[in-house]
Amino acid sequence: MTRTFGTLREAKAEYASIVHRRYEAARAPLSQVTVDEWLDQWLSVKAEDLEESTAYSYTMTLARLRGRLGRIRLQDLTEDHVDAWMRWALQEGRGRGGKPGTGLGATSVEMSLARLKEALDRAVTQGLLQVNVAREVTVPRRARKAERRAREAVPPWSVTEVRAFVRAIAGDRLQAPFLLALMGLRPAEICGLRWAAVDLGEATVSITNTRTVMGNDIVVEKDAKSLAGERQLPLPAPVAAALTAFRAAQADEKTAAGQGYEDSGYVLVDARGKALNGRQLRERAYKVMDRSGLRRVRCTTPVRAA
Structure with a gap:
């Protein structure tokens, strides 16, 4: 089915409504909802209250998580999963094509964790989860300090x-x-x-x-x-x-x-x-x-x- 709308906001609102109705219709087998599926649903609703550029930023920020966490069932996600992703991202998060690479910056990892925590908070509110398993996962202070020192090592122009x-x-x-x-x-x-x-x-x-x-x-x-x-x-x-x-x-x-x-x-x-x-x-x-x-x-x- 193809539909057209006058504005992008109207199209996004209708898409969110369709996703919500589909989710309600399939609410019985909650155990089958994956992290990827939940992030899709959460983003589609969240985007209604965000500027387009901010919604895009959210999408890109969460994309860093999907490769390693997306296929896990939402109810099977554990703090160990999130912590393991965080440590991998700091060490190899910039890798391409499966090849090891340099890590993401501490700030980038913190932004991804913040969005994930926000999405999981909503899942708790909706009764899909009992607790937010990402709540206590934080970037180590050592990594934050290292990033700060690296920035200070490149002074602005004289x-x-x-x-x-x-x-x-x-x-x-x-x-x-x-x-x-x-x-x-x-x-x-x-x-x-x-x-x-x-x-x-x-x-x-x-x-x-x-x-x-x-x-x-x-x-x-x-x-x-x-x-x-x-x-x-x-x-x-x-x-x-x-x-x-x-x-x-x-x-x-x-x-x-x-x-x-x-x-x-x-x-x-x-x-x-x-x-x-x-x-x-x-x-x-x-x-x-x-x-x-x-x-x-x-x-x-x-x-x-x-």
Whole structure:
């Protein structure tokens, strides 16, 4: 049976309703419900109260568990199962194709455990389980400290390094977006920024929108995360000049492309007007860093003196 809906939210709500009715109809053989099946049911209902990007994050976070725990009957799941998964994830969780690999970070493992605990809490409420067997499973303090030390071992750029990066991007097509990153804008904010929010006359930029890509092709655009995230910032003279030059360059590119130009209104676009995403912005920044002999860092805002 195929049905269509006006919005993704309506489709998800109907899907959740179908899953719930199917579950109620098959409620008698509770002993056959697997961890995978319960996570599917829990996620379908939970997604109704989550933003699309958050629901996607939940799905990806729980996917780390499914390979080793998913086929276990929900009522057979034990604390030992969960603890064994946690220790495996810390040691080999990044393996691909069955080959041993490096472990997941402590924070990633903690996020997966948190979602599993939340799903099992619901199973207890529904009477499927007597206790939440994951409740007392925690990432060892030693692993958390090791992750913290590893992060501290890679300090952010010094002022000298930031100045070197600014020199390296001079004349680069994406100089303006790179400078916005140095101002502290997040990749999602730069990707969601439209020219309508940039006032070159007053030298200000309004941050009200974010744009992210889930997986490889699902675009999610939404308001800033909070009222504090919605802000108007003054544009330093070099940034305003770079944005002015970037807008002029895009006008020339639009003329050259003709009808093939995608006039989206975004600031961060390629030469044919197609909006770029945060991953593409980081990859291009990394190329500049590598070419200039600079350390790769995710945050390019200077926080310590040279």
